[in-house]
Amino acid sequence: MATQPLIRSDHLFDTVELSKWELEQIMERAAFWEKNWRPGQAPFAGRFAANLFFEPSTRTRFSFEIAEKKLGLHVLNVNMEESSTTKGESLCDTVKTLSALGVEVVTVRHREPEAIQELLTEDTGCKIINAGAGKMAHPTQALLDLYTMKKHFGSLSGLKVAMIGDIKHSRVVRSNCWALGKFGVQVIFSGPESMRDHELEKIASYLPFEEAIREADVVMMLRVQLERHHEQLFVSAGEYFKNYGLSIERFQTMKPDAIIMHPGPVNRNVEISDELVEHPRSKIFAQKTNGVFIRMAVLERALGGVQR
Amino acid sequence: MATQPLIRSDHLFDTVELSKWELEQIMERAAFWEKNWRPGQAPFAGRFAANLFFEPSTRTRFSFEIAEKKLGLHVLNVNMEESSTTKGESLCDTVKTLSALGVEVVTVRHREPEAIQELLTEDTGCKIINAGAGKMAHPTQALLDLYTMKKHFGSLSGLKVAMIGDIKHSRVVRSNCWALGKFGVQVIFSGPESMRDHELEKIASYLPFEEAIREADVVMMLRVQLERHHEQLFVSAGEYFKNYGLSIERFQTMKPDAIIMHPGPVNRNVEISDELVEHPRSKIFAQKTNGVFIRMAVLERALGGVQR
Amino acid sequence: MATQPLIRSDHLFDTVELSKWELEQIMERAAFWEKNWRPGQAPFAGRFAANLFFEPSTRTRFSFEIAEKKLGLHVLNVNMEESSTTKGESLCDTVKTLSALGVEVVTVRHREPEAIQELLTEDTGCKIINAGAGKMAHPTQALLDLYTMKKHFGSLSGLKVAMIGDIKHSRVVRSNCWALGKFGVQVIFSGPESMRDHELEKIASYLPFEEAIREADVVMMLRVQLERHHEQLFVSAGEYFKNYGLSIERFQTMKPDAIIMHPGPVNRNVEISDELVEHPRSKIFAQKTNGVFIRMAVLERALGGVQR
Numbered sequence: 042m043a044t045q046p047l048i049r050s051d052h053l054f055d056t057v058e059l060s061k062w063e064l065e066q067i068m069e070r071a072a073f074w075e076k077n078w079r080p081g082q083a084p085f086a087g088r089f090a091a092n093l094f095f096e097p098s099t100r101t102r103f104s105f106e107i108a109e110k111k112l113g114l115h116v117l118n119v120n121m122e123e124s125s126t127t128k129g130e131s132l133c134d135t136v137k138t139l140s141a142l143g144v145e146v147v148t149v150r151h152r153e154p155e156a157i158q159e160l161l162t163e164d165t166g167c168k169i170i171n172a173g174a175g176k177m178a179h180p181t182q183a184l185l186d187l188y189t190m191k192k193h194f195g196s197l198s199g200l201k202v203a204m205i206g207d208i209k210h211s212r213v214v215r216s217n218c219w220a221l222g223k224f225g226v227q228v229i230f231s232g233p234e235s236m237r238d239h240e241l242e243k244i245a246s247y248l249p250f251e252e253a254i255r256e257a258d259v260v261m262m263l264r265v266q267l268e269r270h271h272e273q274l275f276v277s278a279g280e281y282f283k284n285y286g287l288s289i290e291r292f293q294t295m296k297p298d299a300i301i302m303h304p305g306p307v308n309r310n311v312e313i314s315d316e317l318v319e320h321p322r323s324k325i326f327a328q329k330t331n332g333v334f335i336r337m338a339v340l341e342r343a344l345g346g347v348q349r
Numbered sequence: 350m351a352t353q354p355l356i357r358s359d360h361l362f363d364t365v366e367l368s369k370w371e372l373e374q375i376m377e378r379a380a381f382w383e384k385n386w387r388p389g390q391a392p393f394a395g396r397f398a399a400n401l402f403f404e405p406s407t408r409t410r411f412s413f414e415i416a417e418k419k420l421g422l423h424v425l426n427v428n429m430e431e432s433s434t435t436k437g438e439s440l441c442d443t444v445k446t447l448s449a450l451g452v453e454v455v456t457v458r459h460r461e462p463e464a465i466q467e468l469l470t471e472d473t474g475c476k477i478i479n480a481g482a483g484k485m486a487h488p489t490q491a492l493l494d495l496y497t498m499k500k501h502f503g504s505l506s507g508l509k510v511a512m513i514g515d516i517k518h519s520r521v522v523r524s525n526c527w528a529l530g531k532f533g534v535q536v537i538f539s540g541p542e543s544m545r546d547h548e549l550e551k552i553a554s555y556l557p558f559e560e561a562i563r564e565a566d567v568v569m570m571l572r573v574q575l576e577r578h579h580e581q582l583f584v585s586a587g588e589y590f591k592n593y594g595l596s597i598e599r600f601q602t603m604k605p606d607a608i609i610m611h612p613g614p615v616n617r618n619v620e621i622s623d624e625l626v627e628h629p630r631s632k633i634f635a636q637k638t639n640g641v642f643i644r645m646a647v648l649e650r651a652l653g654g655v656q657r
Numbered sequence: 658m659a660t661q662p663l664i665r666s667d668h669l670f671d672t673v674e675l676s677k678w679e680l681e682q683i684m685e686r687a688a689f690w691e692k693n694w695r696p697g698q699a700p701f702a703g704r705f706a707a708n709l710f711f712e713p714s715t716r717t718r719f720s721f722e723i724a725e726k727k728l729g730l731h732v733l734n735v736n737m738e739e740s741s742t743t744k745g746e747s748l749c750d751t752v753k754t755l756s757a758l759g760v761e762v763v764t765v766r767h768r769e770p771e772a773i774q775e776l777l778t779e780d781t782g783c784k785i786i787n788a789g790a791g792k793m794a795h796p797t798q799a800l801l802d803l804y805t806m807k808k809h810f811g812s813l814s815g816l817k818v819a820m821i822g823d824i825k826h827s828r829v830v831r832s833n834c835w836a837l838g839k840f841g842v843q844v845i846f847s848g849p850e851s852m853r854d855h856e857l858e859k860i861a862s863y864l865p866f867e868e869a870i871r872e873a874d875v876v877m878m879l880r881v882q883l884e885r886h887h888e889q890l891f892v893s894a895g896e897y898f899k900n901y902g903l904s905i906e907r908f909q910t911m912k913p914d915a916i917i918m919h920p921g922p923v924n925r926n927v928e929i930s931d932e933l934v935e936h937p938r939s940k941i942f943a944q945k946t947n948g949v950f951i952r953m954a955v956l957e958r959a960l961g962g963v964q965r
Contacts, residue, residue: 080395388703
């Protein structure tokens with residue numbers, strides 16, 4: 042199993058800190074696990090990972106938990122509510138405690154990026170993997186997106202990726218921009234005026250929706266936070282779909298080999314027409330499947346590789 | 350381990366859809382696991398099950414979790430609260446996501462039977478096992494009840510089973526009726542007038558309590574939902590016990606080889622006298638033990654058997 | 658692995674019921690696991706433990722969960738909220754149910770010591786390990802404290818242990834006193850007048866703070882329950898640190914080889930100066946590491962030892 046070279050053991054906070062070579066290494070290891078992993082294999086058997094989620098998440102936590110268990114790791118799940126941080130202990134001390142108990146790698150999701158960043162600068166004894174930091178960074182999502190594109194197109198070079206929707210509040214957009222940038226991929230934004238991010242438009246072009254989807258090889262629809270409706274970022278779900286949803290008609294204007302992506306969970310008939318979610322050219326469920334292999338690779342990297 | 354014939358791989362929503370032969374097959378496999386399973390065995394090692402419980406349950410979830418772990422399955426537990434369904438995602442999309450992540454079998458408990466039924470009609474990619482659907486169906490409870498009766502009496506044929514209490518709101522009663530019916534078992538109901546179900550009495554006879562327990566080979570006491578007290582289905586716990594509880598005196602009028610059953614959790618001295626719960630002729634704790642083996646068999650069936 | 662003699666299989670409620678020989682046995686087995694356990698070992702593979710926590714706890718539950726998983730046990734975690742005890746079932750019946758499902762050992766944390774004690778007197782079918790009983794007993798904490806002292810000093814005999822702070826409400830103090838007493842260790846108390854326990858002072862001497870830390874080989878700072886502030890046990894966190902916190906200045910008055918301990922979680926700069934928490938002479942994180950091995954030994958004892 043261990044014929045690949047050892048990858049560097051380290052934290053992962055965002056894609057911006059990874060070189061193109063490191064991004065490629067992680068995708069290569071993901072491909073290795075996708076090809077070679079079989080039930081019963083447990084290359085890191087008997088070692089411990091913990092998932093510290095301070096925001097609710099089914100998809101991402103389960104993806105990490107499955108990746109961990111496929112590697113043979115024992116898994117501890119910590120919910121914000123039950124954590125001693127509510128007893129006044131700092132997050133750093135919680136992670137140091139986990140380290141003292143024998144945990145080697147910790148995934149963390151937190152509303153405040155600084156809370157996660159602090160864990161990387163202090164010597165907690167654990168390797169830290171960012172599983173979603175506020176509006177700032179979601180590196181494993183970006184990695185699985187790149188992996189999904191690369192699997193489909195063979196290579197990332199020359200691609201145009203259009204991200205549609207709430208650019209301003211999306212950690213997925215940010216981590217994807219940094220990662221795609223290393224491969225020279227051209228990024229296009231589109232979406233409501235109220236959700237634009239003028240700072241980020243320095244590295245991407247903003248286009249009208251119809252134009253964006255005509256140009257792109259990848260149309261990445263972003264999740265609308267319906268729960269933020271009261272912030273008046275948009276009028277209604279129906280109105281949003283009419284203006285910025287991927288309808289069948291708009292889908293037909295896409296390039297013939299262009300693919301649809303979405304980080305999930307999807308609001309059907311808000312961001313995207315119900316019938317397109319499982320269309321052959323939609324990679325939405327493939328993204329989830331790929332995410333497990335990417336997370337196996339990222340965990341393996343944190344643990345110093347399988348060769349010991 | 351794999352000397353038994355392969356049983357059919359499928360969903361399980363209710364006993365009504367199982368043939369007598371299938372019910373027997375599941376009980377045979379339960380007996381196989383009861384006889385042969387030893388710590389360390391893990392015939393489905395490295396594969397994934399998820400338990401989606403939208404109603405609280407310790408007993409049933411743990412029974413499934415233990416069955417899953419005895420088979421070597423990795424287990425994901427989802428509580429309603431933390432699920433993305435709260436983010437507007439449908440239950441179907443949650444299960445499709447679990448499938449994309451690598452989960453093969455999902456147990457579901459839900460207040461609304463339709464929510465579970467929808468999962469069986471859509472192609473989610475997962476096998477679905479109903480772990481309790483509203484007032485409608487609880488097939489693994491019925492299967493473990495039949496298995497418990499069969500172990501005690503050797504055969505189900507010719508038995509009379511009396512179900513006492515809240516017939517109207519019991520999913521246990523329904524699933525038991527369909528299953529027992531396939532074996533020609535005679536079902537007797539008794540209990541408060543307000544808890545009768547006249548529709549269901551088409552397939553069972555309603556008798557006064559004293560008469561029901563004199564006739565029966567199996568006296569199945571049903572759980573009183575004390576939390577529903579305000580619905581005025583009964584006056585008080587004490588009053589209920591006086592009228593419909595299995596007291597020592599009433600127990601002495603039972604046939605000498607008749608057994609006591611109860612789906613649990615028991616309200617001691619409400620449905621049944623404290624001293625009878627662990628009486629040699631009570632199968633209440635044996636039911637729980639048998640439930641693990643039945644669930645192993647049902648999971649094995651969903652996964653397509655151990656021969657692969 | 659099984660070269661050690663079999664230790665007695667039993668419950669654990671408090672250190673007071675353990676002989677000096679039994680305390681030594683448990684510490685010897687902890688040392689055995691610390692020295693010999695390697696990832697992949699699973700001496701109790703496929704057997705089941707459950708953790709029943711009726712009070713929130715990250716540290717202790719994870720310590721038990723890791724110990725259980727290192728032994729190869731399958732682990733069920735029960736939160737008070739989701740337990741059927743909320744449906745009117747007694748704790749005893751919950752544990753009997755777990756036993757019927759196949760669980761062999763149960764750790765319990767509960768606000769009311771009587772709730773745990775009842776489990777030891779009834780025949781539930783499970784071995785019970787007290788993981789924290791109100792203000793009364795926390796035996797595995799005491800055991801890990803003794804183990805930590807013994808590792809540092811080689812022997813417990815002749816030591817002086819000062820416990821500083823909320824003596825009155827501390828289960829850690831009580832279980833430590835009974836255990837240390839069996840080894841003839843001299844115990845010193847200090848702390849605010851409002852937190853003294855005159856009954857307990859029959860077996861320990863109360864000294865002014867400055868004197869206590871000058872005399873002691875072990876300075877055990879107790880956690881301040883900041884959440885009990887409204888009970889007016891102390892004025893403020895700052896005031897508490899000024900009067901009873903271990904500052905750098907006070908640390909310098911300690912014996913040159915004396916060590917600092919704290920059961921955690923630490924309130925930095927309340928009980929102890931921030932810089933001292935990870936000082937080479939602080940054993941605070943070592944205590945956590947040692948706790949896993951102590952709990953492996955206690956679980957092994959409950960399960961009847963590794964030789965079967």
